[in-house]
Amino acid sequence: MIDRLERLTNLVANLLATKRPLTLEEIVELVPGYPTGKAAYRRQFERDKDTLRGIGVPVSLETVHDGGPEIGYRIPPDLYYLPKLDLTKEEQAALHVAVTAVRLDGGEDGIGTARGALRKLGGLQGEAAPVLAALPTLPELAPLFNAYRQRASVTFSFRGKTRQIDPWGILFRHGHWYVIGHDHDRDAPRSFRVDRINDVVLGTPGSFELPQGLDPGSVLRDDPWNFGNEEPLEARVLVDAAAAPTLVAEIGAEHVVERNADGSIVISLSVTNRDAFRSFVLDLLDHAEVLEPAELRADIVDWLESLTTAAQR
Amino acid sequence: MSPRPTVGPRLERVLALVPFLAANPGVTLDEVATRFGVAARELERDLEFLPFCGLPPYSPDRLIDVEITDDGSIRIRFAEYFERPLQLTTDEGFALLSAGRALLAVPGSDPSGPLASALEKLAAVVGSGEGLEVDFAASDLLVPLRDAIARGNCVEIDYYSAGRDASSTRVIEPALVFHAFGHWYLDAYCRVAGDERLFRVDRVLSVRPTGEHFEPAASRSGATTPELGVFHPAASDDRVTLRLLPSADWVIDTYPTESVTREPDGSSVVVLAVSGQVWLERLLLRLGGAAEILDPPEYRGRQATAARRVLARYAVAHE
Numbered sequence: 125m126i127d128r129l130e131r132l133t134n135l136v137a138n139l140l141a142t143k144r145p146l147t148l149e150e151i152v153e154l155v156p157g158y159p160t161g162k163a164a165y166r167r168q169f170e171r172d173k174d175t176l177r178g179i180g181v182p183v184s185l186e187t188v189h190d191g192g193p194e195i196g197y198r199i200p201p202d203l204y205y206l207p208k209l210d211l212t213k214e215e216q217a218a219l220h221v222a223v224t225a226v227r228l229d230g231g232e233d234g235i236g237t238a239r240g241a242l243r244k245l246g247g248l249q250g251e252a253a254p255v256l257a258a259l260p261t262l263p264e265l266a267p268l269f270n271a272y273r274q275r276a277s278v279t280f281s282f283r284g285k286t287r288q289i290d291p292w293g294i295l296f297r298h299g300h301w302y303v304i305g306h307d308h309d310r311d312a313p314r315s316f317r318v319d320r321i322n323d324v325v326l327g328t329p330g331s332f333e334l335p336q337g338l339d340p341g342s343v344l345r346d347d348p349w350n351f352g353n354e355e356p357l358e359a360r361v362l363v364d365a366a367a368a369p370t371l372v373a374e375i376g377a378e379h380v381v382e383r384n385a386d387g388s389i390v391i392s393l394s395v396t397n398r399d400a401f402r403s404f405v406l407d408l409l410d411h412a413e414v415l416e417p418a419e420l421r422a423d424i425v426d427w428l429e430s431l432t433t434a435a436q437r
Numbered sequence: 438m439s440p441r442p443t444v445g446p447r448l449e450r451v452l453a454l455v456p457f458l459a460a461n462p463g464v465t466l467d468e469v470a471t472r473f474g475v476a477a478r479e480l481e482r483d484l485e486f487l488p489f490c491g492l493p494p495y496s497p498d499r500l501i502d503v504e505i506t507d508d509g510s511i512r513i514r515f516a517e518y519f520e521r522p523l524q525l526t527t528d529e530g531f532a533l534l535s536a537g538r539a540l541l542a543v544p545g546s547d548p549s550g551p552l553a554s555a556l557e558k559l560a561a562v563v564g565s566g567e568g569l570e571v572d573f574a575a576s577d578l579l580v581p582l583r584d585a586i587a588r589g590n591c592v593e594i595d596y597y598s599a600g601r602d603a604s605s606t607r608v609i610e611p612a613l614v615f616h617a618f619g620h621w622y623l624d625a626y627c628r629v630a631g632d633e634r635l636f637r638v639d640r641v642l643s644v645r646p647t648g649e650h651f652e653p654a655a656s657r658s659g660a661t662t663p664e665l666g667v668f669h670p671a672a673s674d675d676r677v678t679l680r681l682l683p684s685a686d687w688v689i690d691t692y693p694t695e696s697v698t699r700e701p702d703g704s705s706v707v708v709l710a711v712s713g714q715v716w717l718e719r720l721l722l723r724l725g726g727a728a729e730i731l732d733p734p735e736y737r738g739r740q741a742t743a744a745r746r747v748l749a750r751y752a753v754a755h756e
Contacts (some may be wrong), residue, residue: 300620
C-alpha cells in the first residue's frame with residue numbers, strides 16, 4: 125500500500141515537472157517501484173494511469189517530439205493546478221456550512237465529494253451546520269454540467285427517444301433537476317427532467333453560444349397547464365374560500381382576478397395543456413369550478429361523467 | 438484481481454495536503470487533522486511517507502522535506518511542483534456550487550455575504566456562470582419558524598391538511614425546518630396530537646407566537662441528522678390494489694408502491710398505501726379511465742362517488 129502511494133506520488137511529481145512527454149520506458153526508469161519485464165511494468169503503469177485519471181489527474185498522451193513517431197505522457201500544469209481562488213476565512217467557513225447544511229443525497233459518496241472539494245480549497249474551516257435541505261444527486265448531472273461549461277451540444281435518451289439540445293443551464297426546482305436548452309428537433313427552448321435522462325453523449329466543445337440575457341429559470345415553464353403547445357385558452361376558475369389561501373400561495377396572487385365577500389376567488393390561467401389543466405382543477409375536488417370558456421368547462425364535465433358511467437358497466 | 442481500492446482517496450488527500458502545508462508553514466498537526474477531517478494518527482502516516490517522494494535523482498535536495506517540531510508544528514520544503522492543489526473534478530465543482538447555491542436560495546440568507554462571494558469566485562474557476570441555479574419554493578413563514586426554533590418558542594399555527602381536506606389550529610414546539618422533494622417541511626411536536634408531526638410549510642396558513650418556551654427534547658437538539666425521507670406509509674394505512682394503464686405509469690414513479698406487477702397487456706397492478714381518503718379521491722379523479730380499483734371491493738365505487746360530488750358543482754343532471 126505505502127509502496128503504491130509512494131510510486132503514484134512520485135509519478136505525479138515527475139509527469140508534472142517534465143518539460144516534454146516521457147515515454148513509458150523513461151517513466152519506469154525515473155519512477156522507482158515498477159516491476160521488471162515489459163509486460164509487467166506496462167500493466168502496472170496502465171493501472172496507475174487509471175487511478176490517477178480516476179481522481180481527476182489529467183494525464184495526457186502526446187508525441188514526444190513534434191511530428192515524431194514516439195509517444196509519451198505528461199500532466200499539463202495548466203490543466204492540473206487549481207487556479208488561485210483567494211478565499212477568505214469567512215468564505216471558506218460559508219462553504220463548509222453550505223456542504224453540511226445541504227445534504228447531497230447519494231449517501232457517503234455525495235458527502236465525500238463535497239468534502240474532497242473543500243480539502244482542495246484549504247480544508248474545513250469553522251463549524252458544520254445542521255441539515256437544512258436535501259438535493260438529489262444523479263449520475264447524469266456531471267456530464268450535462270460539463271457540456272454546459274464547454275458549450276457542447278449533447279444527445280441523450282429521454283422517455284425512450286433520442287433528443288439533441290444545446291444546454292443553457294441546469295436548474296433545481298420543485299424537487300427535481302432540470303436541464304434547459306435549445307432543442308434541435310423542435311427548434312425551440314425546452315426543459316427536461318434530469319432523472320428521466322439517460323446515455324448523455326457530449327458533442328464538440330464550443331458548438332453553440334448562450335443567448336444574450338438568458339434567464340434559465342424563465343425557460344422552465346412552471347405551471348403545468350402552460351406546459352404544452354395547444355392554442356392558448358384563457359380559463360377562469362372559481363375557487364372556494366377553503367382552498368383559496370393554499371392555492372394562491374402555490375400559483376401566485378397575480379392569477380387572482382376576483383375576490384368575493386365569502387372568501388372565494390376567481391383565478392385566470394392561460395391554458396396550453398388541457399390534460400394538465402384538468403388534473404390541476406380536479407386536484408381541488410369540489411372546491412373549484414371552471415367558469416369559462418365553455419369548451420374547458422365541458423372537458424371537465426365530460427371527463428367526470430365518463431367516470432360515473434364507467435362504474436355502472 | 439482488482440487494484441487496491443483505497444489508494445485513490447488517500448492520494449487525493451495527499452495532493453491536497455502538501456499544498457496546504459506549503460502555504461501554511463508552522464501549522465500544527467491537530468489543526469491540520471481537524472481541517473482535513475482525519476485522525477491525527479492517519480495524518481502522521483501521510484507525513485511519514487512523503488520524505489520518500491520527489492524527483493530524480495531522489496537526493497536530499499530533491500526529496501520532499503517534512504519537519505515536525507516538538508510542539509507539533511509542521512514545515513515542508515522542496516515540493517514546488519505541488520505548490521497548488523489539483524483542479525476540482527466536475528463532480529466536485531458541481532457538488533460545491535449546487536450546495537452553495539441551495540443555501541443561498543434559503544429565505545433569510547445574505548445575498549451579498551461571504552457565501553455569495555465565495556460562490557462567485559468558485560463559479561469563475563469552474564466556469565459555470567449563471568448556468569447552475571437552485572430554486573426553493575419561497576415562503577414568508579420560514580423566517581419566523583426558524584426564529585421560533587432558534588429561541589425555543591412555541592407557536593400556534595393554522596394548518597390545512599390535504600389528506601383530510603380540512604384546516605385546524607394547533608400549538609406546536611417547532612424542532613426543524615428542511616427542504617426535501619420540492620417542499621419545505623416543519624418537524625415539530627404537536628401538543629394536540631401529543632406526538633411528533635411533519636407539516637408542509639406551504640400548508641401552514643399562519644404562525645402566531647404563544648409567548649411560551651419549550652425545552653427541546655435531548656434527542657432532537659439538532660445533533661442528530663434527520664432522515665429526510667418524508668413519506669413513510671404507516672402499518673395502519675389502508676392498502677389499495679389498482680390496475681393502471683401505461684399512461685398512468687407516473688404514479689409508480691411518484692408514490693412509494695408496495696408492489697408492482699406488469700401484466701402482459703402493458704397494464705400494471707400496483708399496491709399503494711393510502712394515508713388519506715381525500716388523497717385517494719384526488720388520484721382517482723386525475724387518473725380517470727387509466728385507473729381501476731381491484732381491491733378492497735368496498736373501494737370500487739370511490740371514483741364514481743367522487744366524480745358525482747364534483748359534478749354537482751356544475752349542476753349537471755346525472756344518474
